[in-house]
Amino acid sequence: MEHLAAGTPPHPGPQFLEMPGRLTASLSCKSEGCELAWEFTALYVVASARTAAHILKPQLQYLLEKGRVRVVLVCSPGQELQQLTPHPLLAVEPLPLARRPAPLADLVALWRLVQLVRSIRPDIVNAATPKAGFLGTLASWLAGTPCRIYSLRGLRLETASGWRRVLLYAVEWITCHCAHKVVCVSPSVRARAIELGIANEARTCVVGPGSSNGADARRFGPTPENVAEAAALRATLGLTSEDAVIGFVGRLTRDKGIAELVEAFERLRSEGRHVRLLLVGDFEDEDPVPERTRRAIENDPCVIKTGFVANTAPYYHLMTMLVLPTYREGFPNVVLEAAVAGVPVVATRVTGVVDAVVEDVTGLLVPARDADALAGAMRRILDEPELAGRLADAARKRALEEFQPERIWAGHLELYRRVLAERRAMIRRRQQLVKRVTDVLGATLALALSAPVQALVWAGVRIAMGSPGFVRQERAGLNGRPFTLYKFRTMTEARDESGRLLPDEQRLTRLGRFLRRFSLDELPQLWNVLKGEMSLVGPRPLPVEYVPRYNQFQRRRLEVRPGMTGWAQINGRNALTWEQKFELDVWYVDHQSLWLDLKILLATVGQVLSGRGISHRDHPTMPEFLGAAHHPKDGEGS
Secondary structure, X not given: OHHHHOOOOOOOOOOXXXXXXXXXXXXXXXOOOOOOOOOEEEEEXXXXXXXXXXXXXXXXXXXXXXXXXXXXXXXXXXXXXXXXXXXXXXXXXXXXXXXXOOHHHHHHHHHHHHHHHHHHOOOEEEEEXXXXXXXXXXXXXXXOOOEEEEEEXXXXXXXXXXXXXXXXXXXXXXXHHHOOXXXXXXXXXXXXXXXXXXXXXXXXXXXXXXXXXXXXXXXXXOOHHHHHHHHHHHHHHOOOOXXXXXXXXXXXXXXXXXXXXXXXXXXXXXXXXXXXXXXXXXXXXXOOOXXXXXXXXXXXXOEEEOOOOOOOHHHHOOOXXXXXXXXXXXXXXHHHHHHHHOOOEEEEOOXXXXXXXXXOOOEEEEOOOOHHHHHHHHHHHHHOHHHHHHHHHHHHHHHHHHOOXXXXXXXXXXXXXXXXXXXXXXXXXXXXXXXXXXXXXXXHHHHHHHHHHHHHHHHHHHHHHOOOOEEXXXXXXXXXXXXXXXXXXXXXXXXXXXXXXXXXXXXXXXXXXXXXXXOHHHOOHHHHHHOOOOEEEOOOOOEHHHHHHOOHHHHHHHHOOOEEEOOOHXXXXXXXXXXXXXXXXXXXXXXXXXXXXXXXXXXHHHHHHHOOOOOEOOEOOOOOOOOHHHOOOOOOOO
């Protein structure tokens, strides 16, 4: 069924027009037990390969395995991309995305992103971090992606000032307004974004309780592997049983409060305590720590700096406490990781952290930029083992109950499905409004131009076959509702001795063949279009008695108004089998657009003039559809 997902008609025989389709697929299936290759296509845009490998990887694997989602990942090149598990529905597109402002490079990246989005045509684009979020949502907006999501993982502007704050505010505002939904990583980030006027309440949301991936107890918990590796690290790092280890995990930057952490640590050491400072992370050129702080870290033998560590899990089991003196956060994953490891936490009372730590219940909170308060909270953990144990136990219980990774990932998948359904419904309503206006204008013009021709046809039918000149037939319309279809007569009412109508080929007159040859018998259906029962373009209306014979897949052709011409008519008409006809009809339902309708109308002119596909094999029109059991060669579609 991958041919349907790719939007390409599957059958040989008639030459199908090539029509690009979104890399998406309907969950409905035409035969029992059949599954399509994927449910929808999601394009993720992040700046860092490290972020992709260490933060996004679990979520992407869940989407690939549980949601049958085709994922394309765009991020800066890096060795970390090799850590992503190979998967047939995961594609990685390396694209340099600088963290710092670089106007020329950013314009080039935006152009390449627009071209990439247009070529992939994803159903959803999810972009994160200020730079990648801005370029990703703007590119998907320019490319007309149906569903655009911005993952707001923190507000860097909270600690910025001057022109930098103005620039960051503008970038965030534009990004949020290019997105259909802003997924905030925590409730406090959402509240702060609304307060600052970056996004409104309706546009923003939080998945579950928040966080990027929740707390993975299997990875960070006190497993035998983590405990054994921690024991080996303790010996390697020169830690003794008397040392109280104050831990930090993350980037060593000014905004992480490293200066206050070092100062508070030095105060505890000055009291004669056996404390060591374990910094699991590395310096960064952007937002560097003060020079004095850097010298203290590099020269103090009681400070251990590991540099970047891919697997931080064992390091938590070396710590007496985790300290996070940050100035701002989105949702600190390290707090949840420490919690499942059974390590008490001291952190600052700032955006994001207040969602990860319940003050005095699962951890201690102090004001940001306050080394005295930070040292006091750290002192309490060291001096009150009962308090430290109570906080650690409560934090672990909360993390395991509320922040299971599967809950967060499933929440994202459900959000994608809901937002995509809402966006598709809204797009469908807009398309139907435009289509209806186009139908009315087109049918009015066509009636005016064809009036002399219709008058001549009506007179010819009356002379050749007598009254009536028109035929009224009951057909199935939108959602299967019956309506009366109008056509010019092409057959006589000749019957056999028992009063039954003769076969079609015996009743079809020479004039009737001429009318069908150029589709002139269909012109009265312009009145059906004006009445709103039909459209200029859509699946051809079939008899009402066929509807009970449809299966679930076949019924999808009833989701739109029937048309005077359609995708099946320009791709073979009656020369097609019932299976081919129905698959083409459903393809049109999934891909209808004003541009596609225009192409079909133009192609119909050539189809009519060529006269191809009027008959089906030995039948003058099309044999009756009796259901799948009666059409083993035609399959279940019609």
